[in-house]
Amino acid sequence: MIWAGFFLMSLVAVLFATWPVFGHSRAEIAVEDGTSAVLIDQLDEVKRDLDRGLISAEEAAAAQLEIKRRILTLSRKITDTRFLPSRDGKTVVFLAALFVPFIAIGYYSMNGALVEQNQAFAEQQKEQAAEQKITDLTQKLRDRLVNDPNGGxxxxxxxxxxxYMRMGRYDDAVQAFDIISVRARATSETWSRLAEALILAQDGVVTPRAETAIDQALALNASNPAAVFFRARFLKQAGDATAxxxxxxxxxxxxxxxxxxxETFVIEANRVGSEIGLAPVDLADFAPAATPGPSAEDVAAAGDMSEEDRSAFIRSMVERLANRLEDKPDDLDGWMRLANAYSVLGERENAISAYEKASALLQDAPVTDPRRQNIERALLELKG
Structure with missing residues (x-):
């Protein structure tokens, strides 16, 4: 629609610009041609009056001189006026006036598109450079481990x-986890990570080899959330959704x-439960929030606020949580929630600081604690 508007405006401008070329000259020449004919008739009339004796020879000569002078002046004017474009010339003028706006629009459209393409290309180059850097560092790490005489x-x-998992190179991840899973000090987390890599490498299918890895993880730690989750995935795949x-x-x-x-467990439980007609479960039934969230009144009030007021309201809640954590700095889950809130608000440095405080509280936690993975992943994304 916008291009149709540009076309109509350009057409109107062209008509205004070229109208004098097509209309004015013809009328002007027609009038002046008629005036010239009248003066010629007047010369004949003066001659007839002289022949009839109505005027003297001197008067006739003076009248004829005046009429001829006027004819000469008029002839010069007509010559100047007729020095206008021919029909072909008018066509050229019209076409030129018509296409100039479109040529200009085309030029600026192409130029603008090129600028946008250049910007997109620059961003793509930047992303590719970052990916290449990660790939190079990953290869160096692998080479160092492979060349280590002690096995790395x-x-x-x-x-x-x-x-490799973050890069989507699941087969390579399987090889890396395989190496440490057979070592004497392999942990439940090692086996559950191997199981995850094997499952993702097969597009979500729990293969017999993945089932073995799950069993090993549960044998070392029956409470390993990742191993339990994948065991449930295997049971569902085997047709036992109830189990x-x-x-x-x-x-x-x-x-x-x-x-x-x-949260992931609740989502999966409800997905499986909906297929067999079970009522949905709620996270609050298993873990009342350690940090109270907004009340129903707060939510209702936020819905009536302007965007600016709502943003200020959310920030006030985050500040309230931050102040509470200053009094209770050992609240690991609170720090994780605060870090996540800062991430949502785009406050990168504050998010990193909160995640690092949460990480410090995990030093004495089991290595299989899934919060380690969540914090590591979040910090990598924020610092990357």
């Missing part, structure tokens, strides 16, 4: 496997306070 540190292989749902709910009941993995 388990922590290094774990980091390599996690990096899968019961396993998820059972693990939720065992939780002591809120943990981020519980």
């Amino acid at each position: 540190a388990s922590d290094g292989w774990m980091l390599l496997g996690q990096t 899968a749902h019961a396993l998820l709910v059972s693990r939720l009941n065992e939780a002591e306070g809120f943990a981020p993995w519980m």
Whole structure:
């Protein structure tokens, strides 16, 4: 529609610009041609009056001189006026006037498109450079581990496997986790990560090899949330949705306070439960929030606020949580919630600080605690 508007405005402008070329000259020449004919008739009339004796020879000569002078003046004017474009010339003028706006629009459209393409290309180049840097660093880490005469540190292989997972290179992640899973000090987390890599490498299908990894993880730690989740996935895949749902709910009941993995469990439990006609479960049934959220009155009030007031309201709640954590600095889940809130608000530095405080509180927690993975992933994204 906008281009149609541009077309109509350009057409009107062209008509205004070229109208004098097409209309004015013809009328002007027609009038002046008629005036010239009248003066010629007047010369004949003066001659007839002289022949009839109505005027003297001197008067006739003076009248004829005046009429001829006027004819000469008029002839010069007509010559100047007729020095106008021919029909072909008018066509050229019209076409030129018509196409100039479109040529200009085309030029600026192409120029603008090129600028946008250049900007998009620059952003793409920047992203590719960052990806290439990660790829290079990952390859260097792998080379160092492979060339280590002692087989490479388990922590290094774990980091390599996690990096491959984030890059979507699941087969490579399987190889990295495989190496440390057979070592004497392999943990439940090692086996559950191997299981996850095997499942993702097969587009979500729990293969027999993945089932073995799940069993090993549960044998080392029956409460490992990741291993329990994948066991439930296997049961659902095997056609026993009831057992899968019961396993998820059972693990939720065992939780002591809120943990981020519980949200995933609730979603999965409700997805499986909906297929077999079970009532949905609620996170609040298993882990009342350690940090109270907004009341119903707060939510209702926020809905009536302007965008600016709503933003200020949300920030006030975040500040309230931050102030509470100053009095209770050992609240790990509180720091994680604060970090997540800062991330949503776009306050990167504050989010990093909150996640680092949460990470410090995890030093004495089991290595299989899924919050470690969540914090590591969040910090990597924020610092990257």
